[in-house]
Amino acid sequence: MITGILTALALFSLLAGRIPFLPLALLSAAGGLVLALLSRHHSHGPVVIDQLAHRSALGQASTGWKALVCCLLLVMALNIRHPAAALLLGLMAAVFTILGAGVPLGEYLSLLSLPLSFLLLSGLALLWGYSTAPTGMLSVPFGGGFLTVAAEAQTRAALVTARSVGALSCLYLLALTTPLSRLVSLLRRLRMPEVLLQLMTLIYRYLFLLLELHRTMEDAAASRLGYAAFPQGVRTTGKVWGGLLFRSLHRTRQYFDAMESRCYDGRLEFLERPLPLRGRDLVWGLGLMLTGLALMVFSWR
Amino acid sequence: MSKWEMSLLRLSALLSGVLAVPQTAWAMHIMEGYLPGSACVLWGALCLPFVVGGVLAIRRTAARQPRGMLLLAMAGAFIFVISSLKIPSVTGSCSHMTGTGLAAILFGPLHATVLGLIVLLFQALLLAHGGLTTLGANTFSMAVAGPVVSWAVWQLCRKGGVNRKVSVFLAAFLGDLLTYCVTSLQLALAYPSPEGGVAASAVSFLGVFAPTQLPLAVIEGILTVLIIMGMESYAQPELREIGFIREGA
Numbered sequence: 312m313i314t315g316i317l318t319a320l321a322l323f324s325l326l327a328g329r330i331p332f333l334p335l336a337l338l339s340a341a342g343g344l345v346l347a348l349l350s351r352h353h354s355h356g357p358v359v360i361d362q363l364a365h366r367s368a369l370g371q372a373s374t375g376w377k378a379l380v381c382c383l384l385l386v387m388a389l390n391i392r393h394p395a396a397a398l399l400l401g402l403m404a405a406v407f408t409i410l411g412a413g414v415p416l417g418e419y420l421s422l423l424s425l426p427l428s429f430l431l432l433s434g435l436a437l438l439w440g441y442s443t444a445p446t447g448m449l450s451v452p453f454g455g456g457f458l459t460v461a462a463e464a465q466t467r468a469a470l471v472t473a474r475s476v477g478a479l480s481c482l483y484l485l486a487l488t489t490p491l492s493r494l495v496s497l498l499r500r501l502r503m504p505e506v507l508l509q510l511m512t513l514i515y516r517y518l519f520l521l522l523e524l525h526r527t528m529e530d531a532a533a534s535r536l537g538y539a540a541f542p543q544g545v546r547t548t549g550k551v552w553g554g555l556l557f558r559s560l561h562r563t564r565q566y567f568d569a570m571e572s573r574c575y576d577g578r579l580e581f582l583e584r585p586l587p588l589r590g591r592d593l594v595w596g597l598g599l600m601l602t603g604l605a606l607m608v609f610s611w612r
Numbered sequence: 613m614s615k616w617e618m619s620l621l622r623l624s625a626l627l628s629g630v631l632a633v634p635q636t637a638w639a640m641h642i643m644e645g646y647l648p649g650s651a652c653v654l655w656g657a658l659c660l661p662f663v664v665g666g667v668l669a670i671r672r673t674a675a676r677q678p679r680g681m682l683l684l685a686m687a688g689a690f691i692f693v694i695s696s697l698k699i700p701s702v703t704g705s706c707s708h709m710t711g712t713g714l715a716a717i718l719f720g721p722l723h724a725t726v727l728g729l730i731v732l733l734f735q736a737l738l739l740a741h742g743g744l745t746t747l748g749a750n751t752f753s754m755a756v757a758g759p760v761v762s763w764a765v766w767q768l769c770r771k772g773g774v775n776r777k778v779s780v781f782l783a784a785f786l787g788d789l790l791t792y793c794v795t796s797l798q799l800a801l802a803y804p805s806p807e808g809g810v811a812a813s814a815v816s817f818l819g820v821f822a823p824t825q826l827p828l829a830v831i832e833g834i835l836t837v838l839i840i841m842g843m844e845s846y847a848q849p850e851l852r853e854i855g856f857i858r859e860g861a
Contacts, residue, residue, distance in 0.1 A: 357696055357738035385745050389649045422740055426643055433646070436813075436820040437803055467803065471646060478645025482744060486737045494737070504667050506674055506681075511730050513685030514692065518734070521693045549835045553842025556690050560850040563682040570682075577678055 315347025401477035644743025656748025716759035728755025762787030785833030
């Protein structure tokens with residue numbers, strides 16, 4: 312609800328004075344409503360993205376190529392100088408992720424809604440300034456002076472927000488098509504320090520175990536009315552998490568024994584099927600990058 | 613639950629009741645694409661010495677006791693899990709904590725930096741929270757500045773003989789608070805306000821996020837105290853192993 316109102320407010324101050332009042336008000340209200348509806352049921356944890364990545368139609372494409380394309384697209388997104396071009400780049404990446412990688416549209420939008428509301432909130436800070444005279448596109452009397460929205464602040468906020476949306480969908484292009492374990496093995500080929508990679512591999516494996524364990528503990532606590540009131544809720548959360556940390560540290564003893572009995576000597580070795588660069592991956596990657604490059608160069612003029 | 617804890621809880625409930633805006637408040641990270649390229653590179657470069665130091669420290673730990681590696685990994689997974697879970701706050705809002713204060717208290721600031729870096733990378737890729745281009749800036753605020761302050765406060769309080777719970781609370785609370793201030797400053801440096809410059813812009817970013825971040829810092833402090841207390845009563849051997857409790861203490 313509040314997300315919707317804030318979104319509407321951010322959209323309103325972003326475009327105030329640029330388009331007539333009635334369409335502006337309607338647009339802001341509609342934007343707020345859509346985001347409020349989308350962000351209502353975002354109960355997705357890390358499991359959702361991980362599952363989507365494992366199920367992706369681009370799962371067999373070369374990891375290095377996907378990472379390269381995504382990173383270059385991110386660099387382009389940062390260097391675009393016009394909001395429309397940044398949004399177009401984002402739209403292109405999003406359409407490709409949805410159609411090319413087979414991510415369901417609903418999931419994609421709901422994943423996008425959360426960072427979007429945060430983005431618009433930061434946009435408010437970029438938009439509103441304090442001055443002694445009622446200048447700019449909008450101004451509200453506040454404590455002896457005025458809270459104002461300057462025209463250049465609007466331009467800048469629009470550019471920053473659009474850029475961020477564009478970059479986000481480029482990030483999703485990588486995150487929703489590539490399981491994390493594959494990225495870790497890519498980092499290994501890039502000669503990152505071995506301890507770092509080991510930690511990442513272990514953390515990635517433990518994370519889902521802990522999530523499962525936590526759900527069980529939380530259900531048990533909830534069924535005993537552990538979250539019935541706010542002070543109780545904080546206390547229960549502290550206890551559940553303390554128990555979780557204890558149980559997880561305790562488990563490492565068993566894991567270590569199991570690993571040591573299989574000759575663990577400080578190195579984790581995994582066999583992996585190499586993923587060669589295929590022709591069609593080359594085609595879509597180059598297509599995306601060339602379009603991105605064209606958008607970037609076009610936005611500079 | 614002692615009288616003192618009860619009053620602490622009451623105070624926190626009051627504070628969040630006054631301040632909490634009922635909306636989704638992620639532990640504050642800078643979103644993907646929000647910073648210009650030069651700022652991304654700059655903050656990444658600033659983190660580098662801490663990350664290298666952390667990797668060296670962890671390598672030493674791993675060489676000394678191979679199980680230390682697993683304990684660290686488990687702690688990293690734990691930080692990720694709690695930073696991806698809701699913590700209770702009033703009016704149905706949900707917030708998330710950083711957890712790096714806890715890691716700094718348990719393992720020290722250098723280990724916390726590396727754990728924080730990995731957690732941030734995983735958050736960007738598994739939760740779409742934060743981002744790859746802003747990884748450097750987020751690492752600096754959440755995994756370098758926060759843990760260093762948490763650890764310093766924790767050491768100071770221990771030297772000064774402050775009550776254990778108070779010092780854990782202060783360490784986690786101030787660490788979280790500093791993370792939020794540094795993030796606001798990073799945003800302000802990248803986007804100074806047209807009239808007032810960096811300072812005015814910093815105030816405006818601090819103001820926009822204060823309603824969610826202040827109660828969050830208080831709650832993070834309380835939860836860290838509760839977690840450490842719980843572990844001290846049940847997990848003495850594990851705490852001894854990571855060197856949190858000295859032998860014979």
